[in-house]
Every structure is written in structure tokens, then in C-alpha cells.
Amino acid sequence: MKVVLMDDRHSVWIRIFHWINMVAIMLLIFTGFYIHAPQSFPLFGNMDGARMVHFAMAYVLCFGVVLRVYYAIAAKDAHNIVFNPKKDIPNLPSMMKYYLFMSNSHPDYGKYNPGQKAMYTGWLFMALIQIVTGFILYKPQVAFWANLGDYLGGDIAIRLVHLIVTWLFVLTVLAHVYLDVSEGVPVLKSMFTGKIPRDFHGDQSADKSA
Amino acid sequence: MPTKLSRRDFVRLCAGSAAAISLSGFLVPFIKEAAAAGGPPVIWIQGGSCTGCSISILNTVHPDIEKVITEVIGLHYHPNLSAGAGSLVIDEMYRVAAENSKKFYLVVEGAVPVADDGAYCIIGERNGHHLTFVQAVKELGSQAAGILNFGTCSAYGGFPATPPNPTECKPVKEIVKNVPIVNVPGCPPHPDWMVGTIAHVVLYNELPELDAFGRPTMFFDKIIHDNCQRRQYFDNAIFAKNFGEPGCMLELGCKGPFAHCDSTTRLWNGGTNWCVKAGGVCIGCTEPQFPAWPIYERLPEMPVAPGITATVDQIGGVLAAAAVVGIGGHLAGNIYTGRIGSKKNQDMKEGDE
Ligand code: HEM
Ligand code: SF4
Ligand code: SF4
Numbered sequence: 001m002k003v004v005l006m007d008d009r010h011s012v013w014i015r016i017f018h019w020i021n022m023v024a025i026m027l028l029i030f031t032g033f034y035i036h037a038p039q040s041f042p043l044f045g046n047m048d049g050a051r052m053v054h055f056a057m058a059y060v061l062c063f064g065v066v067l068r069v070y071y072a073i074a075a076k077d078a079h080n081i082v083f084n085p086k087k088d089i090p091n092l093p094s095m096m097k098y099y100l101f102m103s104n105s106h107p108d109y110g111k112y113n114p115g116q117k118a119m120y121t122g123w124l125f126m127a128l129i130q131i132v133t134g135f136i137l138y139k140p141q142v143a144f145w146a147n148l149g150d151y152l153g154g155d156i157a158i159r160l161v162h163l164i165v166t167w168l169f170v171l172t173v174l175a176h177v178y179l180d181v182s183e184g185v186p187v188l189k190s191m192f193t194g195k196i197p198r199d200f201h202g203d204q205s206a207d208k209s210a
Numbered sequence: 211m212p213t214k215l216s217r218r219d220f221v222r223l224c225a226g227s228a229a230a231i232s233l234s235g236f237l238v239p240f241i242k243e244a245a246a247a248g249g250p251p252v253i254w255i256q257g258g259s260c261t262g263c264s265i266s267i268l269n270t271v272h273p274d275i276e277k278v279i280t281e282v283i284g285l286h287y288h289p290n291l292s293a294g295a296g297s298l299v300i301d302e303m304y305r306v307a308a309e310n311s312k313k314f315y316l317v318v319e320g321a322v323p324v325a326d327d328g329a330y331c332i333i334g335e336r337n338g339h340h341l342t343f344v345q346a347v348k349e350l351g352s353q354a355a356g357i358l359n360f361g362t363c364s365a366y367g368g369f370p371a372t373p374p375n376p377t378e379c380k381p382v383k384e385i386v387k388n389v390p391i392v393n394v395p396g397c398p399p400h401p402d403w404m405v406g407t408i409a410h411v412v413l414y415n416e417l418p419e420l421d422a423f424g425r426p427t428m429f430f431d432k433i434i435h436d437n438c439q440r441r442q443y444f445d446n447a448i449f450a451k452n453f454g455e456p457g458c459m460l461e462l463g464c465k466g467p468f469a470h471c472d473s474t475t476r477l478w479n480g481g482t483n484w485c486v487k488a489g490g491v492c493i494g495c496t497e498p499q500f501p502a503w504p505i506y507e508r509l510p511e512m513p514v515a516p517g518i519t520a521t522v523d524q525i526g527g528v529l530a531a532a533a534v535v536g537i538g539g540h541l542a543g544n545i546y547t548g549r550i551g552s553k554k555n556q557d558m559k560e561g562d563e
Contacts, residue, residue, distance in 0.1 A: 036523075037461075037523070038447040038449065039447075039449065039461075044447075045447075046445055046446045046447050047444055047445050047446065047447045048445040048446070050447075099540070101543050101547055104547075137467075137468070140433055140467075140468045140470070141431065141432075141433055141470070143421065143422040146421075146422045146423070147422045150422070150423065150498050150499075153499075154497070154498065154499035154502065154503075155465075155467075155468040155494075155497070155499070156465075156499065156502070156503040156509065156510065157499075159509060160509055160510065160512075160522065163509065163522045163523075164522055164526075167522060167523075167525070167526030167529070167530075170526065170530060171526075171529055171530060171533050174530065174533050174534070174537065175533065175537075178537045178540070178541070182540075182541065182544055182549075182550060184550075
């Protein structure tokens with residue numbers, strides 16, 4: 001059997017935060033849609049339970065976001081996942097060409113391509129928006145949240161934003177799952193094992209040495 | 211203090227009074243006593259309003275509430291209740307204000323139209339000239355010890371200030387600055403909220419404790435949704451689809467999850483009923499943005515093209531369907547070009563440079 005050289009791709013912390021946040025966000029989306037329209041999304045037995053899960057996962061998401069951001073800074077991982085307009089925008093055309101089958105290879109972008117970076121950075125802001133709007137809806141009797149809600153346009157506007165960003169999560173998660181899994185099973189596996197075959201990106205990456 | 215009721219007891223009474231007693235009726239003798247002992251005068255002016263707040267306070271079950279508020283508590287002027295009329299009454303109102311500068315309380319009912327120098331709301335004549343409402347609010351308000359905004363219109367703008375708002379109605383806080391303001395919102399406010407607030411300032415000559423939006427906490431610190439009799443339905447996800455059905459009214463547009471007031475326990479019309487119990491929805495009438503939302507819809511729709519709106523779920527559903535189609539197309543492309551599937555290994559070598 002051929003020996004496959006493995007490179008480290010995701011540290012154990014990255015994997016832990018990834019799956020914690022994934023579970024929290026998925027449950028928030030499911031319970032959220034149930035809260036939104038329990039008859040159209042009959043996924044839970046009752047409102048009470050769905051709301052309890054929603055609020056529990058809300059706190060999990062808060063910790064997950066804070067810890068992931070702390071990790072990105074402390075472990076100098078931020079440059080891997082934060083969209084950097086100066087560096088990443090010039091790379092967009094070659095990436096789009098590759099995704100649209102207009103070219104067979106793309107340059108080595110580092111750990112993630114500019115599209116992935118844009119999505120992951122966007123998720124940080126979307127999560128923050130959900131946390132802020134969520135707590136405004138959750139604690140209308142606390143002056144701080146009530147004031148903030150009023151400043152941002154009132155509860156109905158807040159609710160609308162909370163729902164719109166939920167849909168954005170649905171759309172981006174769809175894209176994320178498809179694009180990453182379609183890159184190859186090793187990519188999916190790497191989020192469990194942390195490792196990826198050394199020559200994995202060799203097929204599409206023209207400039208391997210970089 | 212002209213009364214034996216301590217402020218702490220007073221607040222507890224206001225906040226806690228269940229439907230069993232009529233708060234307003236209970237407070238009237240205390241107010242009478244305080245007024246007789248020389249409590250601060252109260253002036254009530256009315257502008258961009260429907261008079262609903264005045265009607266609501268007259269709905270207090272106490273038999274001689276009208277006499278009490280016109281004569282006893284020193285309500286020296288009320289546009290509907292004053293015995294006199296015309297510039298005589300306006301002059302009297304200004305005289306009382308000047309004599310009691312920084313001592314009297316001004317009740318404002320209605321939003322303040324400011325377009326064209328306030329010409330759309332003239333409340334009387336003074337010195338041979340029109341007296342606009344905005345002028346009265348400015349002149350009297352700046353002399354008052356405090357302003358009591360009765361109703362959502364004077365407190366936050368309410369119906370008159372809702373777009374298109376051709377008369378440019380504003381809430382009082384944008385007209386008079388630097389004078390303490392109490393907001394007693396509601397469309398209309400419950401009589402107890404108004405009588406209780408007047409009683410507080412007359413009895414103790416200071417403003418009650420207020421929440422983030424200037425509302426007395428003794429009446430407005432509760433969320434409807436947390437005390438609603440239909441809450442059990444909500445928790446069990448039993449929702450009314452039509453009016454008249456049992457169930458939580460959320461899907462019919464109930465704004466109880468964010469509306470602050472104590473209707474659930476205080477009850478209206480002398481302890482008879484309240485908005486949701488009567489089979490309606492809470493319309494969130496005490497909230498600063500009221501009525502900027504569809505009353506019988508849960509959430510407003512979004513514009514998608516000129517004159518066309520759709521719900522967020524419709525838009526999201528269409529986009530999600532488009533995403534799935536896109537993914538399918540891309541997947542087909544991936545397989546066709548050999549990026550995925552049996553041809554992969556072979557192509558890998560070719561693509562490798
Ligand atoms: C990825 C994150 C999240 C998603 C996808 C999400 C999704 C949703 C959705 C779809 C709704 C129903 C909206 C409606 O129809 O009114 C909802 C409601 C709500 N969410 Fe979230 N949410 C998220 C995070 C949070 C967070 C962090 C909080 C913080 C406490 C929160 C608190 C709430 C509250 C209080 C409600 C209203 C529940 C009710 O009125 O019973 N959400 N959420
Ligand atoms: S009827 Fe309104 S206030 Fe009552 S439980 Fe339902 S949503 Fe809440
Ligand atoms: S229950 Fe709702 S509609 Fe009724 S008075 Fe209170 S805030 Fe207004």
C-alpha cells in the first residue's frame with residue numbers, strides 16, 4: 001500500500017469550534033423556523049421546548065463566536081480566514097473562472113480561497129447580528145436591549161433582520177456544504193481528523209510551491 | 211406630605227392593583243385631599259389627537275371623576291371639560307402657568323404638527339392672534355415643572371406622525387427640551403395609568419420612576435406576552451388561524467411578545483376585559499414605533515419591485531430553490547469536466563503542472 005503523507009490542516013481547537021458552532025447554528029436555524037411558523041415547520045413538539053433550545057444554543061453560539069475569534073487572534077489563524085480586500089479581491093477573477101469551468105486550475109490561495117474567506121468573515125458578522133438582534137428580542141424588559149432595539153428601528157424591524165439573516169445562513173450553509181464537500185471527501189474528513197493528504201490540492205493548484 | 215399614603219405604598223398599589231379594585235376610584239379621595247392642601251396645578255392641552263385619551267380618562271368608574279379632574283386636582287384647563295371657552299380660557303391658562311412657573315404640570319395629549327409654523331393645529335386665540343399648538347407646547351412646556359405626555363401621540367408621535375405625515379407631527383420631546391417628561395403611552399392609555407401618574411405628581415410633587423422610554427415603571431414594566439392568558443396556547447404551539455378561535459393570536463399579528471403594559475392584570479372598562487382576552491390581538495400601542503407595523507400581520511413584507519412585496523420566507527424560498535438549482539448545475543459541471551467522479555484520477559495528472 002502506498003504511503004500517503006498527511007499534512008496538518010486543522011488544529012484540534014479549530015475542529016472543536018467548527019462543530020460546536022455548526023451544531024449551534026443548525027439548531028438555531030431549525031428552532032428559529034419553528035418559532036417563526038410552527039405549523040409550517042412542525043419540527044418540535046411545542047414552543048416552550050423549541051424556545052428553550054433556541055436560547056440555550058444562543059448562549060453556545062455567543063461562546064463559540066468569542067472563543068473562535070480569540071483563537072484566530074491568539075493562534076495567528078486570522079490571516080487564513082479573514083477576507084483581506086487588498087490581497088483577496090485581485091484573486092477573485094481566477095477563482096470565479098475556476099468555479100465556472102473557464103479554467104482547469106487556480107493559483108494556490110493559501111488555506112482558503114477568497115470566496116471561502118469572504119463567506120467565513122461574513123458569518124462572523126452574521127452571527128454578531130443574530131446575537132445582537134436576538135438579545136433585543138429576548139430581553140425587551142432590560143433597558144439596555146430595549147434602548148438598542150429602539151435605536152436600531154424597533155422590535156419589528158429587529159425581528160425582520162433576525163429572520164432575513166437566518167435565510168442568509170440557510171443560503172450560505174448550502175453553498176458552503178456543497179463547495180467544500182465537492183472539493184473532495186478528504187476536505188470533509190480533514191474537519192474530523194485535522195489532516196489532509198499532502199498532495200491533495202496538487203490537482204487544481206498551479207503554483208504548489210508558494 | 212398631604213397624605214398618609216407613603217410613596218412606597220403608592221407605587222406598590224399602582225403596580226399591583228389587580229382588577230379587583232379600581233385604582234383610579236381608589237386614588238380619587240387622596241388626590242382630592244392633596245389638591246385641597248395646595249398640590250401643584252395641572253394644565254391639559256390637546257393638539258394632534260383624536261381625544262381618545264380624554265375619553266379614556268373619563269371612563270374611570272369613579273362616579274365623579276369629571277368633577278374631580280376639572281375642579282379638584284386643579285386641572286385648570288382642559289379643552290373638552292373646561293366650563294369656559296375662547297380666549298378667556300386661554301388667557302386663564304397662561305395666567306395659571308405664569309403664576310405657578312416651574313410648579314405646575316402640563317399634560318399634553320396629541321402630537322405636535324410643526325409644518326407651516328404649526329398652522330395645521332390652532333387651539334385658540336391669544337392677544338388677537340392664532341395660538342398654534344406648537345406655540346402653546348413650547349411656551350407652557352418650558353415653564354412647567356414637568357410634562358406628562360398622555361397617549362402615544364404626544365409621547366412618541368403615534369398615528370399622526372406616521373408617514374406620510376404631511377403636517378409634520380412630532381412628539382413633545384422634540385419640541386421642548388430640558389423639561390422632565392413622563393410618557394404615558396397607549397392608544398388610548400388606560401385611565402389608571404393617567405390618573406395614577408397625575409396622582410403621583412400631585413401627591414408627591416415629583417415624577418414617578420421611569421423606564422428607558424420615559425414610561426412609569428409602575429405600569430409599564432411588564433411584557434404582555436409574559437402574562438397573557440393565552441400563553442399556554444403559545445407554549446404548546448396552538449395558534450388561532452382565524453379570529454374567534456381558541457389559541458395564541460401570534461399568527462394573526464399579536465405584538466404581545468414585545469409590548470409593555472399591564473392590561474393583562476389591570477383589565478379595561480372597569481375590570482371587564484383586555485385586548486387579547488376580548489379576542490383581538492395586542493397591537494403594541496404603548497411602544498415607541500407604534501403604529502409602524504401591520505397590525506394583523508406578524509411581520510411586514512419586503513419590497514421586491516416597485517409596488518410588489520413578498521414575505522421574507524417567499525424571497526428566501528425562491529433564493530434557496532435557485533441555490534439548489536445552481537448547485538445541481540455546478541455538480542453536473544464538476545462531473546462532466548471530471549473534477550468529481552471516475553475520471554478524477556486521470557485528470558488529476560493532466561491538471562497537475
Ligand atoms: C445563527 C443564529 C440564529 C438564527 C439562525 C436564529 C433564527 C431565528 C428565527 C428564524 C427566529 C424566528 C423569527 C420570527 O419569526 O420572529 C428567531 C427568533 C428568536 N431568536 Fe433567534 N436565531 C439565531 C440566534 C439567536 C441568538 C444568538 C439569540 C439570543 C438570545 C436569539 C434569540 C431569539 C429570540 C428571543 C427570538 C424570538 C423568540 C420568540 O419570540 O419566542 N436568536 N431566531
Ligand atoms: S396572544 Fe399574543 S400575548 Fe398572548 S401568548 Fe399569544 S403572542 Fe403572546
Ligand atoms: S395589550 Fe397591547 S394593544 Fe392592549 S393596551 Fe397593552 S400594548 Fe396596547
